[in-house]
Amino acid sequence: MFRSLVRLQSQFGNALFLSKVCPRSQQSRFALKYSTAAAERKRFYQDVSISQGEGGLYEINLDRRKLKTPGGKLFTVPNEALAIAVATEWDAQRETLKFYTMHMTTLCNTALDNPTERNKDQMINAALKFLETDTVCYRVDEPHGLVELQKNEWDPVLHWIENRYNVTIGSSSSILGPEIPEATRDTFRQHLNSYNFWSLTGLEYVITQLKSVVLSLGMIDRHLSVEQAVLLSRLEEEYQIRRWGNVEWAHDYDMYELRARTAAGALFVHLSSESSTVKRKLLQD
Incomplete structure (x- = not known):
């Protein structure tokens, strides 16, 4: 299901999934929620899928659970291509979830929660x-x-x-x-x-x-x-x-x-x- 990302990713090199970066937050009231994303956690789901919700936005489903942001918002992205990229990150995780390797998810969280509250x-x-x-x-x-x-x-x-x-x-x-x-x-x-x-x-x-x-x-x-x-x-x-x-x-x-x-x-x-x-x-x- 997620093979198309390989084609998209090839334009930018294969380095996307080779390394680690911890997500950062500059807003104190989000700091704790965002800092937890740097930790590892045992994988709690079997299947990853995407679905189209209200307003044509795409959602990520972990089994039957809808993914949410560190700020508690429903995780939605504006198009299918980006949804596939995020779903691929979650699907690629093994027994342990290494959130610091999930760059696309982190960037989506930043755009959705806008922790620095900027325009x-x-x-x-x-x-x-x-x-x-x-x-x-x-x-x-x-x-x-x-x-x-x-x-x-x-x-x-x-x-x-x-x-x-x-x-x-x-x-x-x-x-x-x-x-x-x-x-x-x-x-x-x-x-x-x-x-x-x-x-x-x-x-x-x-x-x-x-x-x-x-x-x-x-x-x-x-x-x-x-x-x-x-x-x-x-x-x-x-x-x-x-x-x-x-x-x-x-x-x-x-x-x-x-x-x-x-x-x-x-x-x-x-x-x-x-x-x-x-x-x-x-x-x-």
Whole structure:
């Protein structure tokens, strides 16, 4: 039933289910409920299914129980594709439920409960703040090898996004960073406003992971793969590792973890933007 997710997921890499991330809440009255999602629990259901409820929204059923959010709301998603993604996460759990691996479920919970109680304008403002400290805009003066690496790897992406959105961003080695023109902010504000609340939730999550609006939009627009975006966001760290070596296993763990979170966010953006239902024939493939 859930094979279509594999096809959807392949656009963003296989890292989605390879790693762990604990859900976070910034609102104190939700903190306890959300913190429980970081724990493991014995699986209490046999079958996972989806159903369409009121208003055309899709629900997740664990046996005959309807899934609810940490805030106590009925867990509903806007389309079938996203419902399949969430149901797949629950179906993939074994004897023990590892909630920290269920990225799509966590993002849906965040969109439904909105623990920080923000609206679209506030989310857009938060995302645009990252332009001032964007990873690809801050350059070093030395060592020469890293200077050249940043220029060779980051400049093409920066030029792409400037041409793609007809904006000026630039880069700087100053601690103050580049001065972002107001026209650039306005252009990105208008673009981000075209996303619905759910998609913005996913996009802001991706931006937070990569610390970069440039890399996030490059990936969402399919100019970059998940693997490329993550490597570019870790460029200085990767340079230092090649130069000095790394702690055994720790580097790979961190890399897979970041890929998993980034892939989940990208997939969430695209699935929550999907207005039509998944074709029945895809579910039967």
